[in-house]
Structures are given as structure tokens and as C-alpha cells.
Amino acid sequence: MNIISSSCGNDSVALIQWAKENELNNVVVTYIDTGWAAPSWQERVDRVKRWVESIGFDFVTISSMGMEKLVDIKKAFPSNRYQFCTAHLKGIPFLNWIDEYDKDFNSKVLIGKRRAESRARAETPEYIENSEYHGGRTVWHPLYLHSDKQRDELLEKAGFEILPHRSQECSPCVNANKADFLLLEPEQIKRVSDAEVKLGKPMFRPKKFNAVGIHGVITWAKYWKRKMRLEPGEIEIGTGCDGHYGCGL
Numbered sequence: 001m002n003i004i005s006s007s008c009g010n011d012s013v014a015l016i017q018w019a020k021e022n023e024l025n026n027v028v029v030t031y032i033d034t035g036w037a038a039p040s041w042q043e044r045v046d047r048v049k050r051w052v053e054s055i056g057f058d059f060v061t062i063s064s065m066g067m068e069k070l071v072d073i074k075k076a077f078p079s080n081r082y083q084f085c086t087a088h089l090k091g092i093p094f095l096n097w098i099d100e101y102d103k104d105f106n107s108k109v110l111i112g113k114r115r116a117e118s119r120a121r122a123e124t125p126e127y128i129e130n131s132e133y134h135g136g137r138t139v140w141h142p143l144y145l146h147s148d149k150q151r152d153e154l155l156e157k158a159g160f161e162i163l164p165h166r167s168q169e170c171s172p173c174v175n176a177n178k179a180d181f182l183l184l185e186p187e188q189i190k191r192v193s194d195a196e197v198k199l200g201k202p203m204f205r206p207k208k209f210n211a212v213g214i215h216g217v218i219t220w221a222k223y224w225k226r227k228m229r230l231e232p233g234e235i236e237i238g239t240g241c242d243g244h245y246g247c248g249l
């Protein structure tokens with residue numbers, strides 16, 4: 001089986017299109033419900049699911065405990081230094097699912113990571129044998145040498161527009177940057193603010209953002225947008241996460 005670990009963002013959709021063009025068999029596309037997606041993101045997930053099923057692949061949504069429960073249990077927000085969210089919201093739910101689904105360890109896990117995405121991913125190999133993050137299975141990055149242009153061509157053939165931001169499956173991410181903060185919907189801002197009040201701590205480090213609490217962080221991001229005279233499409237787009245579980249792809 002070929003299991004695509006997807007977040008329904010640009011690189012995930014490009015990878016699904018690549019799998020279709022290369023006639024891979026027994027393809028299952030997975031998506032993890034982190035309980036922290038942007039409210040409008042579900043529409044995108046539903047669209048990807050419909051397309052995936054229309055081309056003969058399966059689509060599975062995997063549940064997780066959700067960010068709010070995780071913060072309650074840990075009595076802390078994850079951070080880019082203590083990124084326990086990837087294990088609890090992505091890794092463990094995925095492993096629990098795949099260990100049930102693929103008891104014989106016959107599957108490969110496909111992830112849409114590309115070297116061209118960022119410096120952090122510049123050494124992405126085509127294969128990782130015995131991946132400790134995937135229960136010892138082989139991880140395959142078929143797009144590891146794809147340029148942005150090649151990725152965009154795959155998206156066009158799939159009939160999907162290019163999103164000017166990373167996947168919103170888990171947002172705001174602990175690695176969010178100015179551009180990501182400016183995309184937050186009112187419901188997301190309230191969700192973060194409520195969690196900050198409940199925990200008595202801000203989600204984002206005050207020293208890094210020169211602001212305490214999500215409302216202050218958004219004011220800081222807006223200030224920088226004005227100062228740099230950036231238009232939405234020109235704002236830096238973050239990649240942030242390490243990518244073992246395809247965060248943001």
C-alpha cells in the first residue's frame with residue numbers, strides 16, 4: 001500500500017497528483033484532525049477528499065486529542081523549542097492508525113517534502129528506510145527534487161489553485177510567522193486567547209514577538225506589514241516545522 005500523509009496543502013495535493021500520474025496502486029490519503037485547523041480549512045479538506053475519491057484513491061481522516069486538550073494535559077503550550085505537538089497531534093494518532101491498517105508492515109509512507117521548500121528541508125532524501133517516526137516503515141519523498149514550478153504544474157493539472165500560505169490544518173502553528181498571524185480568522189484568535197486565559201500564559205514567546213498574548217502578537221504582525229509596506233502576496237511564507245509528519249505541507 002502507498003499511504004500519503006497529507007495536510008491537504010499545496011505539496012500534499014501535488015503529491016497526490018504525482019501518484020495519479022505515476023499510476024500508483026492501493027493509495028490511501030490520510031489527513032489528521034488536529035482540532036486546531038482554521039474554521040474555513042474544512043471546506044478545502046472536503047474538496048480534496050472529493051477529488052481523491054474521484055480518482056480512485058481512498059481518503060481517511062484520523063482523529064487526535066486536539067490542541068486544546070493537549071495544552072490542558074501538558075499545562076503548557078508547545079513552542080518551537082518544545083515541539084511536543086507534532087508527536088501528540090500528528091505522530092501518535094498516525095502510528096495508532098497505521099499499525100491497525102498495515103499490520104504486516106507492507107506499506108510505504110509518502111510525504112510531499114521538497115528540497116526547494118526551504119533551507120531546513122534542503123537535505124531531504126528520496127527515501128528514509130526504517131523511519132522511527134513511522135513504526136519502522138519506509139518513508140518516500142517522491143517530490144524531493146521538484147522545483148516550485150514543477151509543483152505548481154502538478155497543482156494546475158489537479159485543478160487546484162496555488163495557496164499563498166501553508167496548510168491551515170493546525171493554525172496558528174507554534175512556528176507561525178507574521179504572514180501566518182495575519183491570516184487568522186476571528187474564531188481562531190478567540191480560541192488562542194481563551195486558551196491563554198485558561199492557562200495563564202501566552203502561546204507565543206513575548207521576547208520573540210515583543211508582545212504578550214495573541215492580540216498583541218497580531219498587532220505586532222500588522223505593524224511590520226505596514227512598516228515593510230508589504231502586500232499580502234509578498235509577505236514571507238513560513239515553513240517552520242521539521243516535517244517528519246508533513247506539518248504544513
Ligand code: SF4
Pocket residue numbers: 034078083085086089090170171172173174175241247248
Ligand atoms: S503544525 Fe505546528 S503546531 Fe501543529 S503539530 Fe505541526 S508543528 Fe505543532
